[in-house]
Amino acid sequence: MGKLLKIGEASKSLGIDQQTLRAWSKKGKIDVVITPSGHRMYDEDVINQFKGIQIEKNDIDKKKVFIYARVSTKKQQESGNLERQIARLTEYAIKKGYVIQAIYKEVASGINENRKNLSKLLNETKEHPKSIILIEYKDRLARFGYSYLEKYIQDNDCSIEIMKQKEANDEQELVEDMIAITTSFSARMYGKRGGKKAIKELQTILTKGENN
DSSP: OOEEEEEEHHHHTTTTOOOHHHHHHTSSSSSSSEOOOOOEEEEHHHHHHTTTOSSSGGGSSEEEEEEEEESHHHHHHTTHHHHHHHHHHHHHHHHHTTTEEEEEEEOOTTTOOOOOHHHHHHHHHHHHHHHHESSSSSSHOOOOOOOHHHHHOOOOOOOEEEOOOSOOOOHOOOOOOHHHHHHHHHHHHHHHHHHHHHHHHHHHHHHHHHHH
């Protein structure tokens, strides 16, 4: 048995929230140690095995993945969309027998090119050739310019694996991304008041388009 981790430490290591980890424990997906005082503790070795991180020699041949999860808004994050996305990607990677190197998550528009964690992820491809970037949908990586990112990743001898090809709420995500980028651009050009006016006009146009 390895070092015992508190639920907060264990959930952070797995890249999921504590509620998801409790649910996995109840379903028997991951072992939990209950202390005499009633606290939930997790064996670090078990956590590492669950993530696919093992010290055995045959792990050298296993595919190594970097998980990238993104939502467009704080509202989506607060509703748990980001954590559920990470949980689905983590389970998928484990079922495929992948070794999870790191999990990157972001709250930003898919149109935004200046994403801090995306930049870190791209740097990982230079340091870890032959690794895989695992995303749930194509648009999680980028709304536009996906082919350029894919070329960059491939040039670093890495690849992208997409769990699902079509996102159910793709149109809603696109609307939110357009609003996010328009908000930022308008605020810079016209100030906060002008930015708000531009957003209202955009929302009116989008609403009319949906009703037609």
